[in-house]
Amino acid sequence: MNLAKRILPALALALAVCAGHAQTYPSRPVRLVVPFPAGGGTDIVARKMAQHLHEELGQVFIVDNKSGASGNIGAESVARSAPDGYTLMLTAAPFAIAPALFKSLGFDPVKDFTPVAEVASVPLLVVTRADSPLKSIADLVAAAKKDGNAISYASFGNGSPPHLVGERMKALAGIGMTHVPYKGSQAALPDLLSGQVAVGILDVVSMTPLIKSGRLRALAITGPQRTPVLPDVPTLTQAGIPFDTVGWYAMFGPAGMDPAITARLNGAVNKVMARPDMRSLLLASGSLSVDPAPTAAQWAAAFKDNVQVWGEVARASGASVE
Structure with a gap:
């Protein structure tokens, strides 16, 4: 009983400190790594999103293009960063396929990253x-x-x-x-x-x-729904081939991020992506808004499934880039 009396106040204090950190986050500029060259679809979405995140969270989000090796160089740099929420990554579906394609990979997409938010689906x-x-x-x-x-x-x-x-x-x-x-x-x-x-x-x-x-x-x-750009075009499933896995853009951080900071980022990203100009940008680039936007936990579960599905398909195909 005495031990419990000592532990519980300490635990409450630790939780209060974490909550305090989340409330004051971010207190300095945030680096948003895009592991592809400037000017591509991921980069365009990242730069517009960064502007709005600045407005939402009060700190500058600096887009850093760190391309090479099909996005793996930038991803590995994020995996090795401090999990404090000040180094993030906006990437695309090939990130989930990488383990099945590369014999030597400097990271594990599931174990070495914190899924923060799904930003868009890319059919x-x-x-x-x-x-x-x-x-x-x-x-x-x-x-x-x-x-x-x-x-x-x-x-x-x-x-x-x-x-x-x-x-x-x-x-x-x-x-x-x-x-x-x-x-x-x-x-x-x-x-x-x-x-x-x-x-x-x-x-x-x-x-x-x-x-x-x-x-x-x-x-x-591809994907679970038709696109407003071409509403008469059926999905693969509607056309008789039951496969609805789709590409995406998503935000990740290093593994071990404070869940409260992850939740704060998720809420801010979802709010930004619901803006009319962001929806229009996605549509113009052939992407779709995610409705309803998942929580960080929901996206983490969906991402884990995505890695498994794409991995199974890649391995069955015999595809390799090394």
Whole structure:
């Protein structure tokens, strides 16, 4: 009993100190690492979000582009930072795929990071040229079942989310398709438009103008919901292939962050991403707002599942970048 009387006040004091730190956080500028080059989708979202976080939390959020090794250099630098909330990272879905692709990785996405907030979902489009005989996913599946070499598909590259979506489509539909990797959507377009590849699994922002101009036809979109940009395009699940895992942008910090600071950041990020200008920015970049926005704990659970799902798909595909 005497021991309990001594422990309980100490515990209460420790909790009060933690709460006090969270209430005064941040008290100095925060570094927001983007592990990709400036000018990309993640960077654009990070810079606009940083402006609003400054307004919400009263401190400058400095975007630091630390690119290289498919985002792994920047991620490793964050993993090795102090878990005080002053070094954060905004990254994308390849972060969850990295353990399955790289034989030697300087971090574990689940063990070495604190998931803070999911910022946006990033769907992909399955597209074909406008005069293609493929008018639906059902047509694609039928053609592939008739001739296993009939369907080739373009992606961003080996081990990328589009590549893994294609491999998952193959497995779920029981078909064969030939993967043709390119260095980005723009590099794939000439072969896609000329029919050198039958379909592309590519980003929404690059494909939408070509779809609306009548040069490409969209067969499906990844993720659990349709996009307001192309409301008539069904999801893969609606088109008969039950796969709704989608890309994302999300904020992380080093493992061991104070839960109260993590919760404060999560609330601020969710508030910022609900602003009309942020929703418009996401939509213009082919991304979608996350509704309802998850708590830090909810995102941590979803992220852990995401690492498992993408990892299983990547390993089954045999994809590797080393």
